[in-house]
Amino acid sequence: MSIDRWQQAVTALRSYWTALERDWQSVAVGVATVALTTVFGVQIPW
Amino acid sequence: MAVYRLLPGLLVLCLGAILARAIELTAGFNHLLVAIALGFVLANGLGIPSRLEPGLATHKLWLGAGIVLMGASLTLNTILEAGAVVLFVVVLVTGLTIALVELLSRNVFGLADRLGSLLAAGAGICGVSAVVAVAGAIRAREGQIAYAAATVLLFDAATIVVYPIVGDLLGLSDVVFGIWAGVSMFSTGPVVAVGFARSELAGQWATMTKLARNALIGVVVLGYASYYARTGEGARPSVRTLWDEFPKFVLGFLALVVLASAGVFSPAQRASIENAYSWLFVLAFVGLGTEIRLAGLRNTGLLPVIVVLLSLLVGSTLSLLLLALLF
Numbered sequence: 380m381s382i383d384r385w386q387q388a389v390t391a392l393r394s395y396w397t398a399l400e401r402d403w404q405s406v407a408v409g410v411a412t413v414a415l416t417t418v419f420g421v422q423i424p425w
Numbered sequence: 426m427a428v429y430r431l432l433p434g435l436l437v438l439c440l441g442a443i444l445a446r447a448i449e450l451t452a453g454f455n456h457l458l459v460a461i462a463l464g465f466v467l468a469n470g471l472g473i474p475s476r477l478e479p480g481l482a483t484h485k486l487w488l489g490a491g492i493v494l495m496g497a498s499l500t501l502n503t504i505l506e507a508g509a510v511v512l513f514v515v516v517l518v519t520g521l522t523i524a525l526v527e528l529l530s531r532n533v534f535g536l537a538d539r540l541g542s543l544l545a546a547g548a549g550i551c552g553v554s555a556v557v558a559v560a561g562a563i564r565a566r567e568g569q570i571a572y573a574a575a576t577v578l579l580f581d582a583a584t585i586v587v588y589p590i591v592g593d594l595l596g597l598s599d600v601v602f603g604i605w606a607g608v609s610m611f612s613t614g615p616v617v618a619v620g621f622a623r624s625e626l627a628g629q630w631a632t633m634t635k636l637a638r639n640a641l642i643g644v645v646v647l648g649y650a651s652y653y654a655r656t657g658e659g660a661r662p663s664v665r666t667l668w669d670e671f672p673k674f675v676l677g678f679l680a681l682v683v684l685a686s687a688g689v690f691s692p693a694q695r696a697s698i699e700n701a702y703s704w705l706f707v708l709a710f711v712g713l714g715t716e717i718r719l720a721g722l723r724n725t726g727l728l729p730v731i732v733v734l735l736s737l738l739v740g741s742t743l744s745l746l747l748l749a750l751l752f
Binding site for chain 2: 403
């Protein structure tokens with residue numbers, strides 16, 4: 380993927396994120412964390 | 426907002442969280458209470474440079490995300506087991522608190538109607554968020570909003586210290602302590618903090634109870650909007666308010682409860698998710714600590730404080746008696 384495409388993707392993601400209500404942002408962070416642990420098998424230490 | 430503006434404050438939250446965890450491991454103090462204390466010292470001792478503020482203000486986002494993830498460590502059975510009883514206590518205590526604050530502020534202490542309504546929403550539902558939500562619906566003045574919010578924050582700071590002490594003195598079980606904190610303290614952050622500071626079980630019950638209470642915000646806003654619209658002074662109420670004011674992260678929490686109940690997560694994945702929400706809570710509580718500003722708390726008036734104190738004493742005692750009977 381060219382740098383321009385990356386920049387477009389990042390810009391689109393950022394505007395989508397900014398448009399989200401804070402509660403939905405919390406849900407998105409939760410979903411991302413669950414995806415990290417279940418799909419990618421990331422272990423989060425304590 | 427540009428991401429780089431958030432980075433300094435986020436870095437401070439992360440450093441505070443790591444420090445709080447390190448202090449717990451070395452000195453044995455509870456990491457959540459240490460996190461709040463670190464934020465408090467930063468805000469009131471050293472002062473917060475303006476470049477840190479955008480990042481520090483994200484703490485409610487992390488609290489919401491932590492609550493969503495907490496759903497993975499619960500099952501539907503756990504919730505349904507005591508759900509009806511908890512819901513009954515929540516509705517009863519919330520209704521009583523709102524009615525009592527309205528009665529005291531209007532008929533006993535002669536406060537302005539709108540200020541009384543803001544205090545009632547703050548004490549009855551979910552602290553400053555409820556104050557702001559109701560303020561929009563009843564078109565309260567900015568001074569009244571600031572006054573009511575400062576009063577709620579004063580009680581948030583006081584109850585973080587007092588509730589654990591009273592809970593220990595009375596020898597409450599973890600479940601009763603959690604539900605009691607969830608039903609009678611004001612803002613979500615302090616409820617989650619004192620719950621998890623006591624135990625994992627108390628924290629889960631405190632959070633679930635508080636979420637049930639927060640879910641009533643739409644009904645309360647709609648009720649106030651309807652009441653003030655009759656006098657032609659409030660915003661036009663609509664059923665859409667119920668959805669607009671509903672805390673949506675509760676849906677994420679419930680989705681994870683359903684997935685966990687269906688056995689989607691392995692024990693190792695569950696442990697990782699639990700660790701993730703522990704970190705998110707510590708991050709959130711460093712930020713929560715920075716919101717407790719002594720200078721702001723001094724701006725509260727005596728009468729609003731007395732009104733809210735009386736309602737807290739009644740609501741807190743009643744809920745404790747009810748829980749002692751029911752559990």
